[in-house]
Amino acid sequence: MLQAIGARLASSLLVIVGSLALVFCIFNLLPGDPVLSMVDPTSVSPEVIENLREQLGLNRPFHERLLTYFGDMLTGDFGRSLVGSEPVLPKILHQIPATLLLTAASSLIAIVVGVTLGVLSAVRKGGLIDLAARIVGLFGISMPTFWSGILLILIFSVQLKWLPAMGSDGWATLAMPALALGFVGAGSIVRMVRGSMLDVLGEPFVTTLRAKGLRERLIQGKHVLRNALIPAITLIGMQIGDMLAGTVIIETVFSRQGVGRILADAIMAKDLPVVQGIVFFTAIVYVGINLLVDLSYAAIDPRIRRRGANL
Amino acid sequence: GSSSGASTAQAAAGSSGAAASAPVQGGELTYALATSPDTLDPRRSGLAVSVRVFGALYDTLLVRKADGSLGPSLATEWEASGDGLSYTLKLKPGVKFQDGTPFNAEAVKYNFDSIIDPQTKAANALALLRPYKSSEVVDEYTIKLNLETPSQAFLGNLSQGMLSLVSPTAAQKDGENFGKNPVGTGPFKFVGWSENAEIKLARNPDYVWGSEEAKNTGAPYLDTLTFKIVPEEATRIGGVQSGQVLAAETVPPQNVVALQNDPNAQLLQTNTIGFPYTLFFNLEHEPWNELKARQAVQYAVDLDSIVKTLYLGTYERASSSITPGILGYDESLEGKIKPDPAKANALLDELGWIKGADGIRAKDGKKLTLHYVDGSPNREKRNDIAAMIREQLKAIGIETEVEITQDIATVVYQNWDYDLYGNSQVNSDPNGLTSFYRSAGEGRRTLSGLSDPQVDAWLDEGAVEPDEAKRAELYKKVQQYISDQALILPVYVFPYTVAASRSVQGLTFDPFGYPIFNDAYLNK
Amino acid sequence: MKFSAAAAKTKSEHLRRIPPFKRAEAVGGSGRATGSTFRLGSADVLTGAAAIAVAFLALCALVPGWIAPYSPTEMNTAAILQAPSAPHPFGTDYFGRDVFSLIVYGTRDSLLIGASSVLVGVLIGGALGSLAGYVGGRLDTIIMRFMDILLTVPGILLALTIAAALGPGLRNIVLAIAISSVPGYARVMRGQIMGIRRRGYVFASRALGAKPSSILLKHVLPNSAAPLLVMATLGLGSSILAGAGLSFLGLGVLKEIPDWGALLSQGRGYLTVAWWICTFPGLAITLFVLSVNLIGDRWRDAVDPKRKGRA
Amino acid sequence: MTARLEVTDLTIDVDTPRGTLTAVSGISFGIGPGETVCLVGESGSGKTIASKAIMRLTDYENGRIAGGSIRLGDQHIESLPPHLIRDLRGRRIAMIFQEPMAAFDPVFTIGSQLIETMRAHRREKKAVLRQAAIDLLIRVGIPEPELRMEQYPGELSGGMLQRAMIAMALSGGPELLIADEPTTALDVTIQAQILKLLGELKDSLGMSILLITHDLGVAAEMADRIVVMYAGRIAEQGPAALVLGQPRHPYTIGLLNSVAAQGSRGGRLRAIEGSPPGLADMPDGCRFHPRCAFATDRCRESVPPLSDQGGGRLAACWHADEAAAAGDAQQAAPAAHTGAAGPAAVAAPAPRPEAAAAHGEDRASGSAAPQASALLEARELYKHYPVGGGWGRPKRQLRAVDGVSLSVAEGETFGLVGESGSGKSTLGRLLLQLEPQTHGQVLYRGEELPQPGSTRWREARRDLQIIHQDPYGTFDPRWSIGDIVGEPLDVHMKLGASERRSRVGELLEQVGLQASWHNRYPHEFSGGQRQRIGIARAIAVNPRFILADEAVSALDVSVQAQIVNLLQDLQRDLGLTSVFIAHGLQVVRHISQRIGVLYLGKLVEVAPSEELFRRPAHPYTRALLSSIPGAPAAGRETFSVTGEIPSPLNPPSGCRFHPRCPLATDRCRNEEPAFAAIGEGHAAACHYPL
């Protein structure tokens, strides 16, 4: 068991380090100079620019910078933003809760809505409910979040004045962004759950359950759903990842705090330390999601639990 | 053209009735900004949005009054030396920074010296302060500022927000972090900044040294002033309409009409001064180095129609390289150039660019293309301007490649890879023209890339000419030259618009278009 | 725990023992929609409608001039922001362009963004996934770890990098979307291949002496492709949306004839004053996604022998 | 409390994408209290759907009771509202299924699934129910019931699961137990145990049982009465002894004849020609007429009613008397208990009776010993699979094949039998060198086969072919059968398109399919036809050797007989050597000259077929033989094994069979018996050969 955890940690670490190195390389490939976006090149002399580069260590060779970066990271130093020159770690730590909250809330919505619609549509296969659920699901995956987000604002903030249009303080501000984001994930989950529910409904053990005289609701809610979730979990995990990525747009639309917006700004400003810090965070979240996915597998599927396959 | 000609802040719609009622003390004004300030350290900031906050946090030595002249603020008197190489300023006594540090000559000296210190990584402030050399503390409240070369713009620049004065104690203590813990002498003191969400300021009760710019020279009426950062237009306006914020800046034209009819909202609008949104030809690129080619474009593009269509009548068309309200603005240029496709075609024909089968002109096997670079996102519908210009140029056989890029710094300022690129600047003095049109030094260049000794001479003279009337003449010459040479396409004068709840009263703007919060109060 | 390999084997072994007829029955007879009046045949009506829609869109992409009443670039400044009316069924935009014509002409690029990014993503992801799944072992680990890394690198960062490295343009938007989608396709493909390579017909072919390469090409790949292709039908829509998202973040290209995503993103500011500018492009995307998915589902049912006969 | 089930004129429609089809047409039968009725018939004849209709489970499978009635006591099941039906299910009628592994929800423990069933029908404290569940498990003979309660279905063996399934069925105390092929998926030894258990339970609980099977042997052993179904109708029904002993419907007679039985070795089986019709294309009149030797115009035109044939027996045939007479005439030979031994050429005649007979005799008399030169020889073969391991667990060795030596002579057919998991398939794969062995050698014509990948290895692939148990799974669903049959041609001979086409056509005809079907797809064929396709593929490149791994196990008896005949013809015509793996002992006996018995990876006995059946030397062989359903052969005492095959991960010490062997001694526990000759061509690994 310990060994299993060790192996798991090692591979997670590899992914995290790999992501950071990849981002570092990407930035190295990017033309343009962060210093140029920091100052007005028409009014600042070349020496000043050179001087700034020197200060930021930008003219040292690539591998040296990479090594220094990882070295500093080990001591908990993620560097300072090139733009605001504030330390990266506190800057990001401050934003992470909002993003995590949004991701979690929208995942919750996606899962609850997606699974419910998926189950309904499978159980009522071929019926109007099925058709409706599938179309609702497809709408979810065919609407850009910024559009549905604005629509939500117009309806719930401007017209009905029920919910605040912006901000990230309090539950009320979470509702619309989570809905806009979660709806997208729900779309895919509906399809997946429907398909796998139908597969499981065709399994012989369902006939056994019926032959035992169990209520249909018990069969579908307890047995079929649990089995159907097994193949759906991977997709749900991927959806959560997508939702994390989706925060970039949603945070902008709803003017929420969060790493998504910081990331967008940092990328535009070529602020590598900040980007790296955020990638570090997202990599950890991805690794966490994978762990969660595996844990849910184990929780749902005793075959995996008993074998201790992935953990 | 600009009907009023003056740079007075013109509050439209509802603000008129407001003046009557008596100001109410207290309350929180939430004000949605379209973008986030980069830093609250005026010395290091490069963004206009930061200046909107600086006005509340800091004071400047001088202020620009509504009529365009300079007025006292932290400096009560000022006087130039005969050679124009130094200025002596008398400072207001009894002023304290919000951290208790007294404001005096030492503080001013510290501020200006730190701006020219490379360690500070000063940005726009450095450009504004030039040609500052050093300071001499004459006595506690008198300071002498020495310049490298005479500059008529210098004094005026001291009224710009980027040259606001910061607390030396705090600046030294916080160093790099000062921008996140700003301390000034302004009417509001800093409470907190949570990134991408809001900047919270609180009333500075000790504030009694307000300039005459606002009616209220004492402490502000508002208890709290909170800037929210809301990049998405629809959300920002939605915020005002739903009452979640009391004011929001930069109202898109299409919403202006709706807001004007909204009983719960009012629309405040003021034109900004400086350099209008201007498209610069790159004189180093063929064939735009030829006057006739540029003229052809000038005749082909119907800017009146573009501005009217896109901004639905809410923006004013710009006619010159500077905006009305700036010294020397040449009104005669207004309406001087009328769109004339026939003339445009003729000019290009003359140059030997012949229309091909696809309707695009070509010469020596080379197509006539214009590389139009614009920034992203679509700020003030500038991308849409590009789209319309592309259509209009197509009519005369020019193919426009529009490049929309996030990375203006690289594409434009490093590679100078554009035929046409647009820029605007808030400024108070025509001397700013130098940075666009005066031939730059060795290995450097300007947006226009112009290098004409005559223009250089006018601009150099204008920088030092003490006589206002003569200065104005010089700059008129420059403007006419620019227009005659078709160096630019001036597009629009940017009006700063604010949508506000009806309860917001007394919110006014300085000539630069920056909000003045000292008179603002909330009607219950 | 008494879990022996023998027991693990028994299930598949026993399944093999069921007469073939019965196996078909086991998967064929799934839950009946209780009390629904909306029955089987309607699936075909829907698919038919979807096919017509796709055909129409294809027509728009190929010969927009036949369908659109106006030129998409014609800016009639005298008629801006006109609500839908007989001459302009979808209204006009802020340039005075006819929205209907814009959408018709925008079809080509939209479908192109969708199709080509899916194509590239499927090709790269499919190839990597097949390699990982078929070869297995260390290569599998390396490839999948790299996919994990790619997954954690934010999509906009990729988009920006590619745009910076190759210059701006549609091609790069496509590439960026494609590359972000690679890990997903690779995962699915790998899973498929790992399943298919254990199939009886692969074993049979090997027993016949067929070369591994020809087994891969003739048996494994064709049989693994279906889920990937179904995923690709979903990808068609989400790529267009991803393009819209990039356009929202300001990474789009300014084309003479904007694609649907760009129309949507550019028109969003007018939602309150001229809802038609971005609503109709949104509906176009929905229509496309909906029809492609309906066809995709139907087609999977038709291709997948396990799902034969299911609606 | 026990009531009679009465099914009258039951007709069941199923909705399919192609429209509504009638799966069962007007069947009637009854089951009295405490009676066991067997429903027999070939695959697709409607047995399952009829039995599901009794519990109205057809509601969930697009099925509809279109006519007739089902009455349990005084309740009309066909019209009961859903909640009453649910109350009936599991309480008054319980059902067990063929696939114990598939019939349990894999993600809940056995215990929770048992308790859940009880809770559906009675309100009681959990502890009480738990105790009741444990009692039930004890009752069905599951050892360590408390432990099993906490285990998941995947952790139990098939036999154990089937017992648990029965326990679950019993939990409601049903009056009627429907068992749909409850032992088809199990080994003969386990099948015997389960059937015995069912018999005991029925006696002690006084339930009625409706047993569905396609195995006449099982029916013979269990049934009080037998109902024979064909194509959705009842062909014949009556007391078991009568139906099996004096069948009156040509179909029943054909079925009985198809069973490979004692004494028929090597000869042709009397298969029923053709295959059962599909639902969509039912013949008019008597549905059996296209396959019936007695068919007349009357049969083609009108449906024969189920008419009284005396002795409580009913048959639906216009020509029952003729058929019965013809059947009787053939029953000169001592009737076996199954009644199937009699060579009754009632059904359509075999294609080449003379040749078959002649050759059959030849073969039969031929020597069984491998004196001819060995084509394939295995020397001390071992195959150990590493299992487990990873994530910090130790790797263990699964001894699938554990030291097997045997040789197969040129032209010989060698049969391989043994319980599931004994290593038959693995040994087969090793013989063909489709997998590398852990130890030992395989010699093909005296030489070791080269390594995979080399040219010679590929050549060997041409000589050594395999017929797979499950043909459907070994066909690429996207390939037409022409391509499937042509695949070996593409691999080994580069034929031109037309040549290839004609060869494929030839092959298809050779196995009794039409050449014109080459562009059809596998799913369009019936099980028997698919097996033919598999055979065509195997013989496409004229191999020397064929491994038939359970090639007929999945088929219906009538089709099985056809395939066995075909295989025998081909072997003879092409001079093939073969190894024939099956768990149907009778079939192996019928087709092979010698038989090897495998137990837990070891060969325990090898003997000429007849010798093996007559004088099994190893107790395990003996046990296998006596597990064959139907009464044991005369003169041989029952010899039943208990328990199940142990795990090959840690096989028992000494003689591997000792834990299950009634004769085991300490010596058996400690000392491994040598594989020693005990007669001519007869060897066994037992300390105390019988």
Ligand SMILES: Nc1ncnc2c1ncn2[C@@H]1O[C@H](COP(=O)(O)OP(=O)(O)OP(=O)(O)O)[C@@H](O)[C@H]1O
């Ligand atoms: N849900 C269903 N939908 C369509 N056809 C069905 C369905 N269930 C059964 N059938 C058809 O009804 C016929 C009878 O099926 P049934 O399962 O009762 O046969 P069986 O006698 O039990 O065969 P086997 O021995 O293979 O189990 C078959 O042809 C089958 O294809």
Ligand SMILES: Nc1ncnc2c1ncn2[C@@H]1O[C@H](COP(=O)(O)OP(=O)(O)OP(=O)(O)O)[C@@H](O)[C@H]1O
């Ligand atoms: N590839 C493998 N990896 C691990 N174990 C295997 C593998 N193949 C077979 N086994 C194990 O080897 C043992 C023998 O299997 P094999 O398939 O040869 O048995 P069999 O006699 O053919 O059984 P059946 O009658 O069920 O087909 C079983 O316990 C099985 O689980």
Ligand SMILES: [Mg+2]
């Ligand atoms: Mg059945």
Ligand SMILES: [Mg+2]
């Ligand atoms: Mg086997």
